[in-house]
Amino acid sequence: MNAPVKPDTLPEWRLDDLYAGRNDPRIEVDLAAAKQANDALAAMKGRFVAAGDDPVTLGALLDEGVRLYEEATNGLWAVGAFASLSASTARDDPAWAKFEADLRARSAQIAAESLFFTLEINELEDEKIEAAFTAFPALGRWRPWIRRVRLGRPHELSPDLERMLVDRGPAVSNWVRLYDETLAKLAVRAGRERLTLPEALNRLSDPEPARRKQAAQGLAQALEEKATVQALCLNTLAFEKQVEDRWRKYPDPAAARHLANEVDADAVAALETAVVEAYPAVSHRYYALKAKAMGLRVLNYWDRNAPLDTAPPRTYGWDEARSMVLDSFAALAPRFADTARTFFAQPWIDARPRAGKQSGAYSHPVTAERHPYVFMNYMGERRDVLTLAHELGHAVHQTLCSPLGTLLADTPLTLAETASIFGEGLVFERLLAQASKEERRGLLAGKIEDGLNTVVRQIAFHRFETRFHAARGAGELAPDEIGGLWREVMAESLGPAVKLNPGYEHYWAYVSHFVHAPFYVYAYAFGDLLVRGLMEKRREDPAGFAPLYEDLLAAGGTRTYVEALKPFGLNPREKAFWAAGMHQIERLVDEFETLV
Numbered sequence: 001m002n003a004p005v006k007p008d009t010l011p012e013w014r015l016d017d018l019y020a021g022r023n024d025p026r027i028e029v030d031l032a033a034a035k036q037a038n039d040a041l042a043a044m045k046g047r048f049v050a051a052g053d054d055p056v057t058l059g060a061l062l063d064e065g066v067r068l069y070e071e072a073t074n075g076l077w078a079v080g081a082f083a084s085l086s087a088s089t090a091r092d093d094p095a096w097a098k099f100e101a102d103l104r105a106r107s108a109q110i111a112a113e114s115l116f117f118t119l120e121i122n123e124l125e126d127e128k129i130e131a132a133f134t135a136f137p138a139l140g141r142w143r144p145w146i147r148r149v150r151l152g153r154p155h156e157l158s159p160d161l162e163r164m165l166v167d168r169g170p171a172v173s174n175w176v177r178l179y180d181e182t183l184a185k186l187a188v189r190a191g192r193e194r195l196t197l198p199e200a201l202n203r204l205s206d207p208e209p210a211r212r213k214q215a216a217q218g219l220a221q222a223l224e225e226k227a228t229v230q231a232l233c234l235n236t237l238a239f240e241k242q243v244e245d246r247w248r249k250y251p252d253p254a255a256a257r258h259l260a261n262e263v264d265a266d267a268v269a270a271l272e273t274a275v276v277e278a279y280p281a282v283s284h285r286y287y288a289l290k291a292k293a294m295g296l297r298v299l300n301y302w303d304r305n306a307p308l309d310t311a312p313p314r315t316y317g318w319d320e321a322r323s324m325v326l327d328s329f330a331a332l333a334p335r336f337a338d339t340a341r342t343f344f345a346q347p348w349i350d351a352r353p354r355a356g357k358q359s360g361a362y363s364h365p366v367t368a369e370r371h372p373y374v375f376m377n378y379m380g381e382r383r384d385v386l387t388l389a390h391e392l393g394h395a396v397h398q399t400l401c402s403p404l405g406t407l408l409a410d411t412p413l414t415l416a417e418t419a420s421i422f423g424e425g426l427v428f429e430r431l432l433a434q435a436s437k438e439e440r441r442g443l444l445a446g447k448i449e450d451g452l453n454t455v456v457r458q459i460a461f462h463r464f465e466t467r468f469h470a471a472r473g474a475g476e477l478a479p480d481e482i483g484g485l486w487r488e489v490m491a492e493s494l495g496p497a498v499k500l501n502p503g504y505e506h507y508w509a510y511v512s513h514f515v516h517a518p519f520y521v522y523a524y525a526f527g528d529l530l531v532r533g534l535m536e537k538r539r540e541d542p543a544g545f546a547p548l549y550e551d552l553l554a555a556g557g558t559r560t561y562v563e564a565l566k567p568f569g570l571n572p573r574e575k576a577f578w579a580a581g582m583h584q585i586e587r588l589v590d591e592f593e594t595l596v
Contacts, residue, residue, distance in 0.1 A: 005380030007352050010318055012089075013373055014347035018082045018366070022099050027079055034075025035110050041068040042113045048120045052128045059136020062121070066142045069117055070407045074367045076107045077406065081366040085373055091184030092356035101177065105170040112166040119162060121146065122153040144558040145407045151259055155248040165244065172240055179233040179515045184358050186510075188222045190214040197510060198359040198377045205305045205381065207312060216302035220503025223510060227479035230509040234482065237515050238472040253469040257519035261412040262560045267573050268522055274578035275459040275525060282582060283456045284495030286448055286589045291497050293441075293596045298499045305449055308442050315380040318351070325389045328426040329396070332538075333546040339396045343374055348395075351378035351388075360512065361387050363394035363420075368402040368409045382431070382446055386424045393423025401556030409556040413520060415564055417527025418534070419553055421454070425535055441595040448592060451585045454528040460493035461521040465514060482508055529581030530565070530572060536584075537568050 019027050044065055051058040083100040090096045121129075129146065133139055156162065188200040191214050195203060200222075203215035223230075241253065250256050258265050291299045293308055316324070322344050330337035343349055348371060350357075361376035372395040378384050397419035401409040428447055435443050467485050471477055477485075483505030491500055513520050538545040552564050561572060571577055 005315060005317060005378065007354065010352035010378050011344075011347065011349050012352050013085070013350040013375075015082060015085055015373075018078060018085075018370065022086075022095070027082070030075045030079055031106065031110070034072045034079075034107075037068045037071040037075070038110055038114045041065055041072065041117060044068075045116050045120070048117075049123050052124055055128070055131035055135035058124075058128065059132035059139045062132060062146070063136060063139045063142065065117060066145065066407070069114060070405055072111070072114060074369055074406055076111060077367045078370060079103055080107055081364055081370075081373075085364060085375070088375060089350060089354070089357045091181055091358050097177065097181065101170065101174065104173060108166055108169050112163055115162050115166055116159055118149045118152075119156055119159055121149055122156055142407075148262065148557070151262065155250060155256075155259070157247055161247070172237070175233045175237050175240075176515050179230060180358060180512065182226050182229050182233075183510055183512065184356060186222050186226065188215065188218040190218040196353070196355065196359075198353060198357075198379075201359070201510075202379050202381070204302055205307065205383070207307050207309065209303070209306070212302040212306060213300070216300075216501075217503055219510075220506050223506040224503070227483075227506055227509050231477070231479040231482055233515055234468075235472065235476045238469055238518075239476075241518060242469070242473060254466065254519040257413075257517075261414045261523065263412070263414055263526070264573065268526070270573070270575040271522065271526060271529070271578045272459055272462065274575050274582055275455055276463075278579070278582035278586065279456065279493060279495065282586050282589060283452050283493060284497065286452065286592070287495055288497040289589070289593055289596050290445065293445075298497050300499050300501055301494075301504050302501075304494070304498060305453075308445050314382070316382070316385050317380065318378065321378075321385045321388050324385060324427055324430060325392055325423070328389065328430045329392075329423065331430075332426060333550060335400075335550065336396055339399050340392045343372075343392060343395055346371075348372070349374040349376075351376050353377040353379065359510075361391050363391045363398060365398040365402075365409070368404065368406040371402075372398045382443075383450070385431075386427055386450065389423040389427040390420040393420035396423070397553045400550065400553045403554075404556045404558065408558055411557045412561065413517075413523035414526045414530070414561050415552075415557075415559075417523055418531060421524075421527045421531040422534065422549075424450070425531060441592070444588060444592045444595070448585065448588050451528065451588070455525040455582070455585065456493050458521045458524040460489050461511065461513070462519065462525075463492075464489045464508065465519055465521070468514075469518070479509075480505070526572075529578050530561075530570075532581040532584045533565075533570050533577065534568060537570070 044061065048058065048061055048065065051061055080103060083096075083103045087093075087096040087100040129150075133143060157165075183197050186197045188195040188197065190200065190203065190211070195215065195218070197219075200215045200219045204212055206212050206215070245253060245256065248256070254268070255265065258268060287299055287304070290308070291297065294303065294306070296303070326337045326341055326344075329340050350373070357377065359377065363372045363374045365372045374391045374395055376384070376387055376391055378388065394416070397411070397416070398409070401411065428443075428450075432440070432443050432447070464486055467489065468477065468482065471481070471485065486508040487500055487505050490504075491498075494500070508514070534549065538549075548567050551567075555564065565572060
């Protein structure tokens, strides 16, 4: 199919099974219920420490306390999800921005009353916690959550300081809001057209070099015009993080993220080293081969994701993408396809690009009592089909682990990317199997580029963040200084075959992860290379793999990444594990070289 996808044919979600609108009375009912549960928990303040010498009483109190904490969390997260989902499709509507900000502030005030709970849990010594687990077996359900709470024990502040951070959280979040709203309102001039950010980024994959160049230069100019605002947001949030990290005695800016992910810093360092060492054999070599295939000496940065075939790229209608994803999931196990099929049958996907809708894609879990919603901007290209598979992989994962409840279903970022990247891999296998010899080169190029964007590019982002936060420790960075760091790390990752033309130094300003979740980005590389190991295990024993994989997903956040991968015989603490994943991408480059 080569007809362009008509936006009006694409689905938009309906959120009325959450709430009918900003004035839905159920919002106040749910906030009141959350406050009631939270107040009941607050009334237990001091009793946990006081019961420390009575393991039966302590166990019963902890069990009731966590139950109330989850009940309050469900109410606050449901309302918060509605505000966030609604605002993400209307970043140009001040009413939704106000609603989201006001709700965030109200939720923070309610949640602040139970802040003592995790602090009080962490006042208890390990032996008292263990005695409570033994004396009150029902508490065992919450062991993974309590373990995760206690990971932060060395970094907790006094109750008053913790409360102060919660109270000022909504104000700090407004810097993120400013960053997002700036990008949502971005108008990119490309010839006679004015493009949104998602449209401009999509244009960088256009088969016509002139259209790619126009979009790239227009985007560079638009970002340059907003660089001062984006730099202020990034600098301010980095300083906020710097102060909090210092008070919490984190050894480096990435330490809090490692703790949240339950990942060893050494494992992330091994991942980073394995990827950087593979730059010459993988990314540098591939881009040199691509330049050769395109008849160029070097690639301009806007050629990096250009299709090798100058004919209009093959487009995929929504129904075609749906069938491809569901068939691919069914080949793994019927339950995966059946779960994903529900999202198409219900108005739970928002795929239609439109003015005011933010860029990117995600699957929002809401709470374990509700259901996820999938957000994306579908343009009909191959990458969009893979993005659909990626986000539905998240949605299936979130659905499978929902019986655990909201607290236990919450999955560390490194494992949270597992199902999504696996979903992409399944769809790509189907695309490649159906391809003609002529199509194979383009598909291989696309798959390699997806791997480079997910692994090499994200590790480069991680290195940029590391250098930026280190430099921010000495003072605020001007936009051109940030741009200099950006060019340096991106040139290192892309290699000599990619020319970073003037204007590229502003491209850091559209990467929203830098403000939304500092040091999140390595989780993509972690997840991709981890999935390559899992897919190898599937090839070895397809029938035996499916139940193990379903069990991994259904476990949600109850296992660490080491525990989750042990049944597959994989050890992600070893550098060789990550190097093996890079060798898989290198083999794809080998195959591509035979076709150039």
